[in-house]
Amino acid sequence: MQAPTELRLDRRLRFFSRTFSAKASRAQTASRLSRVSKVKTSFLCNECGAVSPRWSGRCLECGTWDSVAAFQADEVADADSGRVAPDGAAPSALPMAEISPLEVPRLPTGIKEFDRTLGGGVVPGSAILVGGDPGIGKSTLLLQAFAALAARGERVLYASSEESAQQVKLRAERILGDTKCATREANLFLLAESSVARITNEARRVHATVVAVDSIQLVHRHDADALPGSMTQLRRCCLELVQFAKTTGTVVFIVGHVTKEGDLAGPKLLEHLVDVVLSFEGDRHHAYRLVRATKNRFGSTHEIGLFEMTGEGLTEVDEGALAAANATEPRTGTAVAPVMAGSRVLLAEIQALSVSGFLGSAKRKASGMDSGRLSMMIAVLEKHGGLRLADQDVYASVAGGLRIVEPSADLAVCLAIAGAHLSRALPPAVAVLGEVGLSGEIRPVRLLDQRMAEAMRRGCKTVLVPAAQSDSILRHGGEIIAIRSISQALDLLSPLAKVH
Incomplete structure (x- = not known):
């Protein structure tokens, strides 16, 4: 029998033994966990792509609210570690002199206006991001282009993550009509799938x-622990599609949604990854649509494509159709300005309206032009044109859904506003060119000869031009009126009775 002292000592030894064993077990577990690769969580801004170690309600770089979301930092490394050269070989640095030029023929889509925007057609191995408002015509344009490609023998795949294959076929039949083409139907493949791996397979x-791929917001990867449409899914799916295009030489169109501000939804990284970014502009409640390239690694970003939405889909628009009405009969508050859209000239019809308002709170609204530029033109008309517009609500718009960003239409805007305010109009078949300075002078514009030639070809018989360029321009058979100041231009406005 043990003594009490020995018994107490034995109990203490067993207690300390169990305690040390538990601590050793926890230490071993912690050691094993520490050897496992830790996933670092960072926070990325959807707008500017800035990365920060902690979340904030407002991005510290661009100042956008509610644009910061969490992502796993190892995802970018994992996605980037598997990238290879387009020919499948490991990439290696070479001197520029040893690299042979790559001459790849473009693949025309068969739609002239679409090919113009792309620079002559699509380049094999390119990734193209197409964005626009819902119902604007993105899917319609791609279906028409794919049908034209399939009719020429190209094998094309249209993968929809929003509709079933039967729904896509019904829409395609409505667009293409009753025309049957065995080659087109044999080469146009439809797929209803939201898995990016299955689409590429x-x-x-x-x-x-x-x-x-229509659309990227509903496509997902199974190994990404996030919902479709999240920043993680968007980035990883787009990376896989771009890599697929580069390694196989396949042209990949990616349809993307836009935010309420009109920007492409998702992180800016998507626009950096792709080769071409196309923006579908226009109001879905109006007929005209514009396709503009905001980024193009293989062509110009100044070209635009003009379309009209009809019951049979999108049809190409003639350049002069947007201002055809102005050439037939005079109307108050209108003026036609030849504006540049890439390498071609469009006749834009400027419309203005002036109504009585309240002194000190008059409205100035612009559609298709910069509202700040409109306010400047109103100030010039008041100061140097003698018009009282301080108590007038002034509205200005560009017909057809066009958007003017160059100052060559300043004089046309001023004449449209003055005509609306004075109930006067320009004579029929008159085109107006000129930038208006703050002192009321008419300044020169670039490519004046090209603009005049197109205006004359479209039926304009008279062109108002800056006086500084009147002696150096070529004569195209019409009348040329040199304008030095805004007050001289206002004298050309006449009441409707005298215009007729």
Whole structure:
């Protein structure tokens, strides 16, 4: 029998033994966990792409509210570690002199205005992001382009994550009408799928040369622990599609949604990854649509495509149709300005309206032009044109959904506002060119000869030009009136009775 002292000592030893064993077990577990790669969580701004170690309600770089979201930092490294050269070999640095130039023929889509925006057609291996408001015509344009490509023997795959294959077929039949083409129907493949891996696998299986993913917001990867449409899914899916395009030489169209401000939804990284960014502009309640390239690694970003939405889909628009009405009959508050859209000239019809308002709170509203520029033109008309517009609500718009960003239409805007306020009009078939300075002078514009030639070809018989360029321009058969100041231009406005 043990003594009490020995018994107490034995109990203490067993207690300390159990305690030390538990601590050793926890230490071993912690050691094993520490050897596992830790996932670092960072926070990325959806607008500017700035990365920060902690969340904040407002981005510290661009100042955008509610644009910071969490992401796992190792995702970018994992996605980037597998990138290879387009030919499948490991990339290596070479001197520029040893690199042979790559001459890849473009693939025309068969739609003239669409090819103009793309620079002559699509480049094999390129990734193209198409954005626009809901119902603007993104899917319609791609279906028409894919049908034209399939009719020429190209194997194309249209993958929709928003509709079933039967719904896409119904829409395609409505657009294409009753025309049947065996070659087109055999080469146009439809797929209803939201998994990016299955989409790329199907594209490889059918040997597609052109693929469309509609839309990127509903496509997902199974290994990404996030919901479709989240920043993580958008980034990883777009990366996989771009890598697929580069490694296989397939043209990939990616349809993207836009925010209420009109910007492409998702992080700016998407626009940096792709080769071409196309913006579909226009009001879905109006007929005209514009396709503009905001980024193009293989062509110009100054070209635009003009379309009109009809019951049979999108049809190409003639350049002069937007201002055709102005050439037939005079109207108060209108003026036609030849504006540049890339390498071509469009006749833009400027419309203005002046109504009585309240002194000190008069409204100035602009559609299709810069509202600040409109306010400047109103100030010039008051100061140097003798018009009282301080108590007038002034509205100005560009017909047809066009947007003017160059100052060559300043004089046309001023004459439209003055005509609306004075109930006067320009004579029929008159085109107006000139930048208006703050002192009321008419300043020169670039490419004046090209603008005049197109205006004359479209039926304009008289062109108002800056006086500083009147002696150096070529004569195109019409009348040329040199304008030095805004007050001289206002003298050309006449009452409607005298215009007729």
